[in-house]
Amino acid sequence: MPQPPASTAQRFIDDYLLYLMARASHLISSEFHDLLRRRGISVPVWRVLASLVGSQGETVTGLAETCLLQQPTMTKLLDRMVRDGLVKRMQDTRDRRVVRVALTTRGEVMATELVQLARQHEAEVLARHPEAEAMAIKSLLRGIVARQAKPRRG
Amino acid sequence: MPQPPASTAQRFIDDYLLYLMARASHLISSEFHDLLRRRGISVPVWRVLASLVGSQGETVTGLAETCLLQQPTMTKLLDRMVRDGLVKRMQDTRDRRVVRVALTTRGEVMATELVQLARQHEAEVLARHPEAEAMAIKSLLRGIVARQAKPRRG
DNA sequence: AAGGGATTAATGCGTTTTCATATAAACTTC
DNA sequence: GAAGTTTATATGAAAACGCATTAATCCCTT
Numbered sequence: 001m002p003q004p005p006a007s008t009a010q011r012f013i014d015d016y017l018l019y020l021m022a023r024a025s026h027l028i029s030s031e032f033h034d035l036l037r038r039r040g041i042s043v044p045v046w047r048v049l050a051s052l053v054g055s056q057g058e059t060v061t062g063l064a065e066t067c068l069l070q071q072p073t074m075t076k077l078l079d080r081m082v083r084d085g086l087v088k089r090m091q092d093t094r095d096r097r098v099v100r101v102a103l104t105t106r107g108e109v110m111a112t113e114l115v116q117l118a119r120q121h122e123a124e125v126l127a128r129h130p131e132a133e134a135m136a137i138k139s140l141l142r143g144i145v146a147r148q149a150k151p152r153r154g
Numbered sequence: 155m156p157q158p159p160a161s162t163a164q165r166f167i168d169d170y171l172l173y174l175m176a177r178a179s180h181l182i183s184s185e186f187h188d189l190l191r192r193r194g195i196s197v198p199v200w201r202v203l204a205s206l207v208g209s210q211g212e213t214v215t216g217l218a219e220t221c222l223l224q225q226p227t228m229t230k231l232l233d234r235m236v237r238d239g240l241v242k243r244m245q246d247t248r249d250r251r252v253v254r255v256a257l258t259t260r261g262e263v264m265a266t267e268l269v270q271l272a273r274q275h276e277a278e279v280l281a282r283h284p285e286a287e288a289m290a291i292k293s294l295l296r297g298i299v300a301r302q303a304k305p306r307r308g
Numbered sequence: 309a310a311g312g313g314a315t316t317a318a319t320g321c322g323t324t325t326t327c328a329t330a331t332a333a334a335c336t337t338c
Numbered sequence: 339g340a341a342g343t344t345t346a347t348a349t350g351a352a353a354a355c356g357c358a359t360t361a362a363t364c365c366c367t368t
Contacts, residue, residue: 012207012269013220017276018186019204021179026222029172044354050167060317066167068180073355075318097316097363115166122171198324214347227325229348234324251333251346 032121041114044069044077049086049103049111050118057090057100086110186275195268198223198231203240203257203265204272211244211254240264 013019029043036046047067052058058066064074078101081087086107092098103111167173183197190200201221206212212220218228232255235241240261246252257265 010208011205012272013201013204016204016272017279018179018183018272019201021175022183022222025172025175025179029176032172042354047167050170050173051165053166054164061315068176070356071317072319072357076354079318095316095364099317118166118170118172125171196324215345224326225347226327226349230324233348249334249346253347 028125031125032118035117035121036114041110044073045081045086046114048074048077048081048101049107050115052087052101052103052107053111053115055102057092057102059092060099060101063101081107182279185279186272189271189275190268195264198227199235199240200268202228202231202235202255203261203268206241206255206257206261207265207269209256211246211256213246214253214255217255235261 033043036043044067048063051063051066060074060078061071063078064071067074069077078087078089082089085104087101088104090100090102092100187197190197198221201223202217205217205220214228214232215225217232218225221228223231232241232243236243239258241255242258244254244256246254
């Protein structure tokens with residue numbers, strides 16, 4: 001284990017809301033992302049799959065926003081997912097500019113399975129943070145960061 | 155504006171904790187990241203600067219963890235920051251494996267200025283989310299997502 | 309109904325990140 | 339004190355990302 005930082009309790013970022021949110025999100029998500037990696041699934045792919053469950057078809061731009069990516073990044077990600085047989089592109093009947101992206105059968109099987117695992121994991125996380133229902137946001141997130149700290153490699 | 159998704163209120167992800175956290179974090183941070191971009195500063199560079207304010211020197215691995223990056227990524231990021239005169243590498247006296255990274259004068263000036271802007275922005279965000287002090291985490295984060303929604307391009 | 313302006317998705321290029329591995333230094337143990 | 343193990347950082351190839359631009363379609367005004 002490396003030495004603790006020179007000034008342990010005094011760092012700007014440790015009381016900075018945006019950092020607390022980013023770190024809490026990162027730490028908690030890392031657990032599930034590890035599970036994904038073991039299955040050879042990248043985080044962006046998982047996000048697209050999860051976004052498309054139950055949908056008849058989403059636009060590229062809409063998916064990009066949902067998945068927190070830029071549109072060109074999404075286009076290239078979809079290229080790979082089409083190649084891997086997870087999603088298909090369809091033309092929108094009303095607007096020929098629009099591409100509707102939907103799950104293939106294979107994609108749907110995978111997505112459904114992962115969503116179930118995600119729900120399980122979410123339940124575990126919530127069980128682990130029982131005070132989450134009542135605390136102020138900063139101390140809450142700070143608590144998550146502290147408690148969650150480094151279960152393994154982030 | 156694009157069409158709303160086929161099933162508006164029923165998506166799995168809209169009630170999924172990890173997504174709510176990631177999205178809330180992304181949305182709020184985007185505002186500040188826009189400010190950074192206007193100044194030509196990337197998010198990872200900002201994170202390193204913010205991590206080093208008030209420090210005598212952090213290790214590469216420690217910085218990587220703090221900044222939510224992998225260690226090789228941090229090494230290369232530091233290469234660029236050294237090149238740009240923002241940080242310097244120093245040898246640790248006790249453990250010669252360890253590289254101590256610290257701000258240069260130029261880096262410190264920049265970091266201090268940015269931290270001040272970050273504090274301002276944080277205050278604005280907190281003022282905008284007054285109920286943040288008392289709400290349950292999921293509805294809290296969901297509320298942030300809803301209210302923050304798309305101030306401009308994410 | 310035609311043309312200007314806006315919107316959707318794709319492409320190309322340069323940069324950055326990741327994954328796997330290599331190198332070097334320091335601890336441990338016999 | 340030397341071999342083996344662990345820890346810290348660096349490197350190199352391949353993938354992914356971001357920005358700017360392009361092509362096609364739609365919308366709205368006149």
